[in-house]
Each structure stands twice: as C-alpha cells, then as structure tokens.
Amino acid sequence: MSIYVGNLSYEVMQDNLSEIFAEYGTVKRVQLPTDRETGRVRGFAFVEMATDTEEEAAIEALNGAEWMGRDLTVNKAKPREERSSSSGSWGDRRGGSSRR
Template sequence: MSIYVGNLSYDVTEEDLQTVFSDYGQVKRVYLPVDRETKRMRGFGFVEMSSDSEEETAIETLDGAQWMGRQMKVNKAKPREEGGNRRDRF
C-alpha cells in the first residue's frame, strides 16, 4: 500500500516527509512528483511504509494536521489508471 499526501508546501523535500512519517514506523520510500515544464514540486507526494498498520496509524494521525503552514490531506493512494495520459480520453 502507498499513502497519498496532498496540500504540501512547495518547499517540502523528501527528507522532510521521511522525518515526519518515520514517527509512525519505518519509511521504505518517499516520492515527490515534479512538474515537467517548471521543474517545481507539484504540492503532493507518496509515502510507502513497511507495514499496513504503520501506514494506517500515519494516515489517521496526520490527515488534517497542520504542517509547514498547510493542512495536509493524507489517505490511501489510489492505484494509477491505465490508458495513457488525459488527452487520450477526449
């Protein structure tokens, strides 16, 4: 399972997220997508932890928490849809 973390400050680093989530267990991976054109962080990221119970605890505790001047949105990440990019749907 992976955790979606939204409404992040554009100044957040992978190390920042690693630190916050490590309070709830072992963090296996952190990913912060970057906009292709601007090379700027997109305001959301993904965290993968070593167990489902650790992820559940982190989600319950951090969803809605204030961090770096923003209210985080934290929930289970939804699987990525197959089928290419959005332009293919129109």
C-alpha cells in the same frame, strides 16, 4: 500499498516527508513528483511504509494536521488509472477528411 499526501507546501523536500512519517514507522520510499517544465514540486507526494499498521497510524495522525503552514490530506493512495491513447475522441476531430 502507499499513502497519498496532498496539499503540501511547495517548499517541501523528500527528507522532510521521511522525517515526519518516520515518527509512525519505517519509511520505505518517498516519491515527490515535480513539474516537468519548471522542476517545482507539484504539491503532493506518495509515501510507502513498511507495514499496513504503520500506514494506518500515519494516516490517522496526519490527515488534517497542519504542517509547514498547510492542512494535509493524507489517505491510502488509489491505484493509478490507465490512460487511454490519443486516438480517442480527439482522433476523430483532428483529421481534415471529416470536414465538408
């Protein structure tokens, strides 16, 4: 399981997150998504800790804490939902054959 970290400063780097979470245990991985077009940090991250106990300690300590000028949102990450293909509702509306 991993931890969702939201409301991050756009200046944050992976090393910054590793440092702050290392205070609560062993950080296995930090994922800091960036915008595809601009390369800019998107304002959230995912952190994986070595144990559930370490994750819980980090969540309890950091959720709502002020860091880099922002109040963090820190909680257990929810599993990523599967996205449906583009043939959903848009597929019926794009074609010209349904026009009269």
